[in-house]
Amino acid sequence: MIDIQKERIVGRNAVLEAMLAGRPIHKIYLKKGERHGAIFRIMELAREKGILLSEVDAETFYHMAGSMNHQGVCAVASPREYVEVEDILNYAAGLKEAPFVMVLNEITDPQNLGSIIRTADCFGIHGIIISKNRACGITPTVAKVSAGAAEYIKIARVTNIASTLEELKKRGLWVMGADSDGKTCFEVDLTGPIALVIGGEHKGLGKLVREKCDMLIRIPMKGHIGSFNAAVAASILGYDITRQRLLKNAGRS
DSSP states (O other): OOOOSSSEEEEEHHHHHHHHTTEHHHHHHHEEEEETHHHHHHHHHHHHOOOOOEOOOOHHHHHHTTTTTOOOOEEEEEEOBBBOEEEEHHHHHHTOOOEEEEEEOOOOHHHHHHHHHHHHHHTOOOOOEESSSSOOOOOOHHHHTTTTTGGOOOOEEEEOOOHHHHHHTTTEEEEEEEEEEEEGGGGGGSSEEEEEEEEEETTTHHHHHHHHOOOOOEOOOSSSOOOOOOOHHHHHHHHHHHHHOOOOOHHHH
């Protein structure tokens, strides 16, 4: 049985990226008969790293992996370590890049969080800040939806998002809140140090967090639906910030 003090990682990409990222893996369970695709690479890496592999029958495996789309592999790892906000800013400074941070205010859906983490990794975002309260943490579902990106993105958990935004502003970041009442993102210079705030699925930014933003920005829309879900909004706005930065850097070269 899996030790409750340890963490499950399920799915081929999630397990493989955890191994490649150097996450301490205690044991890997394979569903009997799974011998295709990335499973071979996982088995090869496990042998190289001295990680114990165990093949178990379907019933035992399903009990360990839960009802998720496990793809026949489940790893037992040390719990995911969160970082401090300072670590994210120091990481950006080490790269000599203007900080680009995503701040998530009460995102509760693990599918949304996993998707946002995957987006953040694709766009080279320096880190994500999430709330300790009324919000989803890095669960096995989140890790799997992120396709392994959760192993690479620096994630900080804070007690108070509003206070954290104030601290980010003191550190020179412009706090941009995603909100339908804001300016069109295409009309705003987003090339400087940015903290992009994405609101939760139910109440958006929330009154206090909204007030802490330096500016509200929105995605121009022409259809009948009034808003995007949190993960899609983060992807579109994250892309435009990345696009603006790339164009600015290209102009300097």
